[in-house]
Amino acid sequence: MAGIAAASVGFSGGKEPQAAPGPSVEPAAVNSEFDAQLTTLSRGADDFADRATRTQERVDLQQQRQEEQRRRAAEAARKKAEAARREALRPKFVLPVTQKGVGELFGAIGSMWSSRHTGLDFPVPMNTPVMAVTDGTVVAKWNSSYGNIVEVTAPDGTQTWYAHLASARIRSGYVKAGAVIGYAGSSGNSSGPHLHLEVHPGGGPAIDPLAWLRSHGLDPT
Ligand SMILES: [Zn+2]
Known part of the structure; x- marks a missing residue:
């Protein structure tokens, strides 16, 4: 007890502790904390920017897909219309041979047939x-x-x-x-x-x- 008392006395009896000259500890600690906050903020900003970029990319991709779908739908409609046009224009009846001229007519009587010619x-x-x-x-x-x-x-x-x-x-x-x-x-x-x-x-x-x-x-x- 005596030692403690002596120390206490000795301490109180001396000069008040003063900050040592030169860079203090406390501002450095504040700076460090501030740096850390800045770093966190900066990282947050980077994350935000990344997220924004990714969001924009998703939007762009979606727009590209929609554009592609519209393009494909338009192409399909064009092809369908073209096919319908060709179908409407193509002949539905065609002569069986390109060469003109006929021979034995329908109903003719000939030695080759048991009855009249059926074609x-x-x-x-x-x-x-x-x-x-x-x-x-x-x-x-x-x-x-x-x-x-x-x-x-x-x-x-x-x-x-x-x-x-x-x-x-x-x-x-x-x-x-x-x-x-x-x-x-x-x-x-x-x-x-x-x-x-x-x-x-x-x-x-x-x-x-x-x-x-x-x-x-x-x-x-
Ligand atoms: Zn015949």
Whole structure:
């Protein structure tokens, strides 16, 4: 106790403690704290700037995507309109061969047929491309009278038959008018290369192909 008292006495008896000359501790501590705050503030500002930049990038990206979507939608609409225009303009009925001129007419009496001629003949060379007169579903068959025959059934049910072909180009599927479906020949009950065309509305009895073609604005003669 005596020591403490002596020290206490001694301390109080001496001069008041004074700050040492030179840089004080306290301002340095304040500066350091201020620096730390500045650093924090600065980091906060950087973070804010980063976030702002990222937000802007997201906005830009979103705008780019929306712009791209608008561009794609416009392109799709343009293509759809163009396809519709082409579809409206394309012929829905096409002559089965490009060469003009017909041979044996529908209803003619000939030695080759058991009854009257049930189709219209097109005298064309061997392997002449034969086209579908209408859009429709194709079926290729073999028949001892018709030889290689392709039948096309149009959406309205009208069947067109292409007979005595050298070969069918396609055996099944859907075609548009003008598509090459086979090549003319002389298969089956035939005396020489030609295309024999028959028309069967609704798959029923044959009608005159020439009158039918003409009713659709086509004249093969
Ligand atoms: Zn014929």
